[in-house]
Amino acid sequence: MLSRLNAGSRLAIRRFCTKLAISAVIGTYGKAGYLTAVSFWIGLYSACCVAFALILKERFFQRDGFNHWDEALWLGFVALGLHIARNFAH
Structure with missing residues (x-):
């Protein structure tokens, strides 16, 4: 599928995955919780994508x-999902 x-589009998917990985690494240093x-x-990152x-x-x-x-939509959806998951975890 990716070859089609x-x-x-491949660059957008690569940027998306890279931003998720960077966010996961930076999140380990957060004091407010992972x-x-x-x-x-x-x-x-989603807001930056809208600006771009x-x-x-x-x-x-x-x-x-x-x-x-x-x-931007994908990143916003993931951010919202993580926010909801954090609220259910408490």
Whole structure:
């Protein structure tokens, strides 16, 4: 499946996975708790993706592959999921 994606889509998926990994590592140094720190960093990365999408004037609905908007939505969804998981853990 990954071989059928265009280069921009593969790059978006690679950026997404890299940001998740970096957030997981940075989260170990957080004083507010692991899930809180990771959720914060992923949410911050999501906001940065929105800024990049606006700066690059990418279209929200794009048929030819993934872009920064898709990445922002994925990151926001993961951050929200971690935030909900943290609330259920307490």
